[in-house]
Amino acid sequence: MFDAAPLLRDVFGFDAFRPGQEEIAHAVASGENVLAIMPTGGGKSLCFQLPALMRDGVTVVISPLIALMRDQVRGLQEAGVAAGALTSGNTVEETEAVWAALEEGRLKLLYMAPERLASGAAMGMLRRIGVNLIAVDEAHCVSQWGHDFRPDYLRIGELRRALGVPLAAFTATADAETRAEIVEKLFDGVEPCFFLRGFDRPNIHLAFAVKDSPRRQILDFAGGRRGQAGIVYCGTRAKTEVLAQALREDGHSACHYHGGMEAEDRRIVEARFAREDGLIVVATVAFGMGIDKPDIRWVAHADLPKSIEAYYQEIGRAGRDGGPAETLTLYGPDDIRLRRNQIDEGLAPPERRAADHARLNALLGLAEALTCRRQTLLGYFGETDVTCGRCDLCDNPVELFDATTPVRMALSAILRTEEWFGAGHLTDILLGNMTDKVRERGHDLLPTYGVGITFSKAQWQAIFRQMMGHDLVRPDPGRHGALRMTEAALPILRGEAAIELRKDTVRAAARRPAVKA
Numbered sequence: 001m002f003d004a005a006p007l008l009r010d011v012f013g014f015d016a017f018r019p020g021q022e023e024i025a026h027a028v029a030s031g032e033n034v035l036a037i038m039p040t041g042g043g044k045s046l047c048f049q050l051p052a053l054m055r056d057g058v059t060v061v062i063s064p065l066i067a068l069m070r071d072q073v074r075g076l077q078e079a080g081v082a083a084g085a086l087t088s089g090n091t092v093e094e095t096e097a098v099w100a101a102l103e104e105g106r107l108k109l110l111y112m113a114p115e116r117l118a119s120g121a122a123m124g125m126l127r128r129i130g131v132n133l134i135a136v137d138e139a140h141c142v143s144q145w146g147h148d149f150r151p152d153y154l155r156i157g158e159l160r161r162a163l164g165v166p167l168a169a170f171t172a173t174a175d176a177e178t179r180a181e182i183v184e185k186l187f188d189g190v191e192p193c194f195f196l197r198g199f200d201r202p203n204i205h206l207a208f209a210v211k212d213s214p215r216r217q218i219l220d221f222a223g224g225r226r227g228q229a230g231i232v233y234c235g236t237r238a239k240t241e242v243l244a245q246a247l248r249e250d251g252h253s254a255c256h257y258h259g260g261m262e263a264e265d266r267r268i269v270e271a272r273f274a275r276e277d278g279l280i281v282v283a284t285v286a287f288g289m290g291i292d293k294p295d296i297r298w299v300a301h302a303d304l305p306k307s308i309e310a311y312y313q314e315i316g317r318a319g320r321d322g323g324p325a326e327t328l329t330l331y332g333p334d335d336i337r338l339r340r341n342q343i344d345e346g347l348a349p350p351e352r353r354a355a356d357h358a359r360l361n362a363l364l365g366l367a368e369a370l371t372c373r374r375q376t377l378l379g380y381f382g383e384t385d386v387t388c389g390r391c392d393l394c395d396n397p398v399e400l401f402d403a404t405t406p407v408r409m410a411l412s413a414i415l416r417t418e419e420w421f422g423a424g425h426l427t428d429i430l431l432g433n434m435t436d437k438v439r440e441r442g443h444d445l446l447p448t449y450g451v452g453i454t455f456s457k458a459q460w461q462a463i464f465r466q467m468m469g470h471d472l473v474r475p476d477p478g479r480h481g482a483l484r485m486t487e488a489a490l491p492i493l494r495g496e497a498a499i500e501l502r503k504d505t506v507r508a509a510a511r512r513p514a515v516k517a
């Protein structure tokens, strides 16, 4: 019988579990191997702290974040739980107190930095003291492809084998690739009980818009939310300064924030944001770690984020208090080109680059989604059965049209010009525009010249953008961003598959309306 309610109330001071906590804590307390994926702030720590109190012996908690470990230990001690940490941040007295408590069998939770596992003494100690559960926080640190890779995390599997006790791993990183790596490295490839919970943030409204006049679009969006705290994410440092200025001129209280600023200036912005009502921070992704403001009412992206994970994390800063929050993400062909270039020009190995393209594709798929964005987003993280009603596509369902013919025309124009040109010139060919470039290259002689006149220039732009969004074509940085066909386009080109595109964005592009806030 799993009755954790008294502990939950008396030790942790909570009235109820958050989504997922109860099932996860139950599995951990029952001695199952567990991999749990929960978003940051979802309440992961309770899922191992509570079972630690229900089980005999010591629970070892491996975490890479010393400050966080110290906070948790302090919190537990204040609640009357015997917890201690062995980290490089300890004083000699603290370390001695922890050892003494361990030797006397008094400790319930022992927090350790992964580096400690490298020492034979620590391993010997862990064998002696009667560990009967290993909890691993930030388990994605075991992933060699991740940004947070910690080589010492690879020792955790060894520790589990040596002690022969259950292991519970926690992370907020939800992609399938990382998940597989965790199973392989921490559980020797044997599937643990798997939980994925609580990624939905139902109070956050999701919306995307085609980038048309970004400055106007952001000013309109912020203008509809005067006096509310918000963040505008930009792709470059320079842009944060320009947009913050534009917002101030429009009567907002706004400042910029990026990694190129002095630490002191950044601290001032962080402090103002925490304290003031209604400040807008226009920032690069450098603004994020450690912002803990519960009442951020909106987040806008002036440029497309780099992956679906980054998108989720950035919009997730809004509405932590549970109150309604709005988001808007702008995207256009230039964003797609920029993000692809960043991946291709990065120093990552080829497998890694392929994974990064896939994560960007997932975000583009969300941008060009045909039905509910929340279902599309959470579907990517593996959550099904999502109800929404809080996204732009639920508000205004999109109309589709059979775009097989124009897409084949576009692909044909790309192939007949040997994949050396961008959407602008390709559109001129399709529309039969006799530009200098068309004349010089003799492209007026191509069979595709002028075949696309039933669509306007703006409509062709929308079609090319959606083709990029569906990864049918990719800009090649080695060819100044010329569009090249991908494998995914072959069935359409050969007439073996049809494709539908969104009519609204094709039409909207023709009308160029101001974006709805």
Ligand code: ADP
Binding pocket: 014, 015, 016, 017, 018, 021, 038, 039, 040, 041, 042, 043, 044, 045, 046
């Ligand atoms: P993370 O998943 O990011 O590790 P934490 O475990 O630090 O999250 O929990 C985030 C916050 O939620 C903490 O302030 C914690 O006290 C609070 N919290 C966790 N579980 C509950 C609960 N069942 N009810 C209320 N608050 C909770």
Ligand code: ZN
Binding pocket: 372, 373, 374, 375, 388, 389, 390, 391, 392, 393, 394, 395
């Ligand atoms: Zn929806």
